Amino acid sequence: ACQHRLWPEIESVVKQQVAWARTGIGECGQGWQLFAEDGEMRMYRREEEVDGMAVDPLKAVHTVPGITGHEVCHYFFGPQYRYDWETTLEQMTVLETVSDDTLVFLQTHKRIWPASQRDVLFWSHMRKLPNENDRDGPDLWTVVNNSTTHLDYPPNVGKCVRIYLKVCLLCQTRVDPPKDGAPLTRDNISCKITYCSVVNPGGWAPASVLRAVYKREYPKFLKRFTAYVVNQTKNKPIMF
């Protein structure tokens, strides 16, 4: 995979996205608006427009007990699970298997009235990262999804408007070992999840409608996806 045409871009985008995900909301500077809160989940967005289109950057943080960062990334990355948790997905195709940790997807999603239906073509890369803050702590895991091109699937040919997205899911496992030296169980672990996304709708879509959809869909997605991972892993050995 190191010789693949995408490799240089993947390297630079992953570094950039992970650095961005690691930057706390306070450090990001002004303009972040908390727009959803549910238990441990906090969702922030910044209202930004490009050519009159809302491309609001989003940053969500969530802490989920009982699962690890490797497990969260495994279920987010794997195509075999996506129809189970991605409720707005209409069609998903793996166009290319670059390597066992890098895939190219083409997805069409349910239409957001009154805008046209959207499709998205992106590479998806999963990677374990060394834990720089705590050398003997558990590693971080990340999945980065970044829009790309594919000669056989040029944008805006059929009925779908091609959207452009950059997504980073960064996960940090936390282990609180049991006092009495007993073996680790899922009661002793939790995962801090940071989900960042910037979506350019690619063509006309009313900012007010998009913002209403984002406000509804993002919290629903993160809650549903994390509940799915908890449910899929609860009777399985812990995957660190």
Ligand SMILES: Cc1cccc(-c2n[nH]cc2-c2ccc(F)c(-c3ccc(S(=O)(=O)CCO)cc3)c2)n1
């Ligand atoms: C979670 C969410 C947020 C904002 C909008 C919507 C939504 N509602 N109806 C249609 C969509 C929609 C349209 C186009 C898209 F590309 C994605 C899309 C969203 C997330 C991702 S991902 O990379 O985070 C997970 C992989 O599917 C990819 C595409 C979602 N869903």
